[in-house]
Amino acid sequence: MDIPPIPPFDQAAATAARSRQNRLTKPAGSLGRLEELAAQLAGICGRPQPWLADKVVILMAGDHGVVAEGVSAYPAAVTPQMVRNFARGGAAINVLARQAGARVVVVDVGVAADLADCDGVYQAKVAWGTANMARGPAMSREQVEAAGQVGLQVVAAELAAGANVVATGEMGIGNTTAAAAITAVLTGRPVSEVTGYGTGVDEAGRQRKMATIERALAANRPDPADPLDVLAKVGGLEIAGLVGVILGGAAQRRPVVLDGFITGAAALVAVALAPAARPYLIAAHQSAEPGHQAVLRHLGLQPLLQLDLRLGEGTGAVLAFHLLEAAIRTLGEMATFDEAGVSRKT
Amino acid sequence: MDIPPIPPFDQAAATAARSRQNRLTKPAGSLGRLEELAAQLAGICGRPQPWLADKVVILMAGDHGVVAEGVSAYPAAVTPQMVRNFARGGAAINVLARQAGARVVVVDVGVAADLADCDGVYQAKVAWGTANMARGPAMSREQVEAAGQVGLQVVAAELAAGANVVATGEMGIGNTTAAAAITAVLTGRPVSEVTGYGTGVDEAGRQRKMATIERALAANRPDPADPLDVLAKVGGLEIAGLVGVILGGAAQRRPVVLDGFITGAAALVAVALAPAARPYLIAAHQSAEPGHQAVLRHLGLQPLLQLDLRLGEGTGAVLAFHLLEAAIRTLGEMATFDEAGVSRKT
Numbered sequence: 289m290d291i292p293p294i295p296p297f298d299q300a301a302a303t304a305a306r307s308r309q310n311r312l313t314k315p316a317g318s319l320g321r322l323e324e325l326a327a328q329l330a331g332i333c334g335r336p337q338p339w340l341a342d343k344v345v346i347l348m349a350g351d352h353g354v355v356a357e358g359v360s361a362y363p364a365a366v367t368p369q370m371v372r373n374f375a376r377g378g379a380a381i382n383v384l385a386r387q388a389g390a391r392v393v394v395v396d397v398g399v400a401a402d403l404a405d406c407d408g409v410y411q412a413k414v415a416w417g418t419a420n421m422a423r424g425p426a427m428s429r430e431q432v433e434a435a436g437q438v439g440l441q442v443v444a445a446e447l448a449a450g451a452n453v454v455a456t457g458e459m460g461i462g463n464t465t466a467a468a469a470i471t472a473v474l475t476g477r478p479v480s481e482v483t484g485y486g487t488g489v490d491e492a493g494r495q496r497k498m499a500t501i502e503r504a505l506a507a508n509r510p511d512p513a514d515p516l517d518v519l520a521k522v523g524g525l526e527i528a529g530l531v532g533v534i535l536g537g538a539a540q541r542r543p544v545v546l547d548g549f550i551t552g553a554a555a556l557v558a559v560a561l562a563p564a565a566r567p568y569l570i571a572a573h574q575s576a577e578p579g580h581q582a583v584l585r586h587l588g589l590q591p592l593l594q595l596d597l598r599l600g601e602g603t604g605a606v607l608a609f610h611l612l613e614a615a616i617r618t619l620g621e622m623a624t625f626d627e628a629g630v631s632r633k634t
Numbered sequence: 635m636d637i638p639p640i641p642p643f644d645q646a647a648a649t650a651a652r653s654r655q656n657r658l659t660k661p662a663g664s665l666g667r668l669e670e671l672a673a674q675l676a677g678i679c680g681r682p683q684p685w686l687a688d689k690v691v692i693l694m695a696g697d698h699g700v701v702a703e704g705v706s707a708y709p710a711a712v713t714p715q716m717v718r719n720f721a722r723g724g725a726a727i728n729v730l731a732r733q734a735g736a737r738v739v740v741v742d743v744g745v746a747a748d749l750a751d752c753d754g755v756y757q758a759k760v761a762w763g764t765a766n767m768a769r770g771p772a773m774s775r776e777q778v779e780a781a782g783q784v785g786l787q788v789v790a791a792e793l794a795a796g797a798n799v800v801a802t803g804e805m806g807i808g809n810t811t812a813a814a815a816i817t818a819v820l821t822g823r824p825v826s827e828v829t830g831y832g833t834g835v836d837e838a839g840r841q842r843k844m845a846t847i848e849r850a851l852a853a854n855r856p857d858p859a860d861p862l863d864v865l866a867k868v869g870g871l872e873i874a875g876l877v878g879v880i881l882g883g884a885a886q887r888r889p890v891v892l893d894g895f896i897t898g899a900a901a902l903v904a905v906a907l908a909p910a911a912r913p914y915l916i917a918a919h920q921s922a923e924p925g926h927q928a929v930l931r932h933l934g935l936q937p938l939l940q941l942d943l944r945l946g947e948g949t950g951a952v953l954a955f956h957l958l959e960a961a962i963r964t965l966g967e968m969a970t971f972d973e974a975g976v977s978r979k980t
Contacts, residue, residue: 313719314726315707315833319949320922320942361661361979369976373659378969380660387956387963487661488979576666594940595957596666603665610733610956611941617733623724630715633707633834 289436289516289532292539295334297567302331305338311624315633319618321592325570326615332543332568333452337620340543343390343609344446345455345602346533347374347381348439350398350526351417352462353426354504359465359497361488364417367461368401374459374601375408381457381601388609390455392602393446397438398460398525412438414525421469421504425521432520432528439532447540453612454537454544455572456551457602460526461487464577467553469501469522471579473510474556475586482579484549487598515560523557530554535561538568543612547605548575548597552583559587572608573597635782635862635878638885641680643913648677651684657970661979667938671916671961678889678914679798683966686889689736689955690792691801691948692879693720693727694785696744696872697763698808699772700850705811705843707834710763713807714747720805720947721754727803727947734955736801738948739792743784744806744871758784760871767815767850771867778866778874785878793886799958800883800890801918802897803948804872807833810923813899815847815868817925819856820902821932828925830895833944861906869903876900881907884914889958893951894921894943898929905933918954919943 305327310316317323329338349371355364373379374394377386385392395410396403400417403409414434418426427435443454460466464486471482483498501522508521519528531554537544538558546555546569559566571584573593584591592611597604625632651673656662663669675684695717701710719725720740723732731738741756742749746763749755760780764772773781789800806812810832817828829844847868854867865874877900883890884904892901892915905912917935920926922944930937938957943950971978 312726313716313724314945318833318943318945319726320944322941322943363977363980366977369974370659373969373974373976376969376974378659378974380658380665380964380968383963383967384960386967387959487664592941595668595938597664597668598666599660599664607957607960611953613733614730614953617729618726621729621732622726623719623722628715628719628722628724630719631709631712634709 289433289440291562292535294538294562294564295541297331298334299331301334301336302327304336305330305619308619312622313625313628313630322615322618326619329543329616332541334541338616340453340612340616342450343388343453344393344451345385345390345457345606346393346442347457347459347602348395348397348526348529349459350524351400352460352466352524353418353420354422354465354500355462356420357422357500359500360462360486362461364400364461367459368399368403370459371396371399371403371409372406375406379601380599380603384603384606388606390606390609395442395529397435397529410442418524421522422500423507425508426523427520429520432516435525435528436532439529440536443533443536447542452542454542455602455605456530456533457547458526458530458550458600460524463524463550465497465501466522466524466527467550468579469504470518470553470556471582473512473518474560475582477582482582484577484579515557519557527554531558534558535565538565543570544568545570545572545605545608547572547602548600549577549580550600552580555587556583573604635779635786637908638881640884640908640910641887643677644680645677647680647682648673650682651676651965654965658968659971659974659976665964668961668964672965675889675962678887680887684962686799686958686962688796689734689799690739690797691731691736691803691952692739692788693803693805693948694741694743694872694875695805696870697746698806698812698870699764699766700768700811700846701808702766703768703846705846706808706832708807710746710807713805714745714749716805717742717745717749717755718752721752725947726945726949730949730952734952736952736955741788741875743781743875756788764870767868768846769853771854772869773866775866778862781871781874782878785875786882789879789882793888798888800888801948801951802876802879803893803951804876804896804946806870806872809870809896811843811847812868812870812873813896814925815850816864816899816902817928819858819864820906821928823928828928830923830925861903865903873900877904880904881911884911889916890914891916891918891951891954893918893948894946895923895926896946898926901933902929919950
């Protein structure tokens with residue numbers, strides 16, 4: 289993966305947006321987080337009035353060898369089944385993307401099934417799923433690099449085609465286990481704190497999941513100072529792909545909207561590789577998965593929505609598009625005190 | 635105000651919606667609050683698949699005599715100035731309603747200025763603002779009844795014209811003082827707990843506001859067991875109008891989306907008058923105004939958004955329309971496990 293240079297956040301554009309906010313016909317600060325968001329989007333895009341007309345959600349799919357340890361409530365066969373569901377437009381992400389006017393780009397970066405016949409899926413399979421991290425590295429360094437490169441290529445193509453905001457999504461049975469392992473290593477939090485019920489295991493399942501992660505960490509000894517080592521040993525192909533998407537989006541000054549726990553784990557890796565990517569990130573929501581809190585705290589991100597979502601696919605990120613649009617529209621379309629002849633604060 | 639009969643919430647429709655949720659291609663419950671919301675909307679509309687095509691925000695405007703006590707950061711002249719801004723489409727509510735595809739209906743139920751020339755404003759002035767509640771009742775019982783009747787009439791006309799979801803909004807310099815007084819009386823919480831900075835007074839201003847409310851309560855002795863007495867003595871014309879809107883919406887089985895603190899105070903009165911209205915209410919967001927928490931707790935409502943908004947006008951309510959639509963669309967448009975050939979939980 290060729291880590292691209294990331295330009296600095298444009299403080300002047302953010303300041304210009306804040307200054308306009310204070311001339312609009314509302315009490316100063318009364319649009320709350322939408323005002324901060326508008327300023328952040330201005331700084332990201334490098335213009336006082338940001339514009340997000342063409343929206344895309346890039347959904348990376350991959351399988352996880354660690355599913356053999358019984359860490360998931362669903363069989364691995366669900367990953368390719370859901371990819372076909374995405375391609376037909378029947379999943380939650382399709383519905384919510386239609387509502388938000390966003391394109392869904394589904395990428396097979398590592399599904400353990402043949403999807404070559406599946407129209408509408410970007411074919412970039414690096415491997416048929418990862419190896420079982422409980423017994424050895426999930427991926428080779430070469431596989432991680434290749435999967436990251438897929439993410440960079442896909443996002444570059446989408447941005448070249450006009451997308452000016454990128455939401456991140458994922459599908460991969462078993463991937464909350466990988467995300468929890470990455471989060472434990474990169475945030476230093478204990479496995480018990482960052483491991484949840486995923487798609488719906490019971491408490492015994494969660495205990496099994498924690499024991500599996502502990503075994504994976506003991507077997508692989510990922511190096512917290514080497515983010516790609518962590519990603520290779522206990523990550524996933526779709527997570528590596530998302531790291532590329534995040535870095536490629538930031539490199540082109542586009543807002544990158546994170547979804548939940550899995551895309552958050554990808555962001556941990558991306559920011560460890562390139563700290564300049566951090567200001568380009570927007571946390572769409574706070575997932576019901578407990579590890580997501582550790583991710584957001586570590587990255588210093590405040591989520592826009594708290595709806596107890598735990599579906600993934602990019603669903604929370606696409607929901608947040610409405611708030612990004614609200615932030616931008618109020619900044620651009622509201623009348624100023626002078627224009628409207630409204631008296632200011634006494 | 636003729637309090638209309640309110641039909642019971644349709645539990646069977648809500649149960650049918652929940653049952654469909656569990657057949658959709660996602661882990662059970664993984665859409666979190668959107669799933670509850672879809673079930674609530676089904677129960678409100680009385681059909682397993684609710685439909686909210688035609689959206690309206692009813693914005694009641696009125697002035698407050700208590701502004702003479704120095705309780706607001708803005709002069710009372712801002713109320714009619716902002717009504718003109720609404721009519722020209724330059725305010726935050728106009729921008730956000732355009733984004734959400736909602737109509738804005740602005741009602742002059744009690745602005746202390748002549749707005750008869752203002753096209754696009756529903757003319758229903760009951761009085762030129764309220765009297766100063768620090769010295770006596772803000773309104774007569776007749777005025778409250780008349781303002782409530784305006785709300786009932788406006789919402790009935792909008793529903794007859796096709797609206798199937800109603801957001802509530804308001805404009806009235808000084809109305810956080812009235813809302814705090816109503817909230818203190820109807821929830822039993824101390825004035826200090828429910829009084830905030832409104833549009834932006836400083837701490838001295840907040841102390842003055844609290845002292846004013848205490849004087850108003852002492853001077854008027856509103857009877858907590860008589861909601862219209864409370865509304866007349868320490869309320870506002872726009873708040874009374876909103877009580878009518880809320881009751882009229884619930885009576886026609888339409889979801890009533892509350893905005894922030896002021897519309898919440900109106901909901902306190904509405905539910906005290908007609909407890910059957912409660913299941914028809916949706917709390918769009920949690921305002922930065924501290925009294926709003928007391929309102930939501932008293933009504934048992936959980937807000938959908940927490941964005942530190944404190945603008946009013948219906949802005950938070952209209953933002954929440956996107957979430958209502960997301961709840962309804964996922965319920966209606968997602969494929970089921972059987973349709974998509976996706977395996978269920980092991």
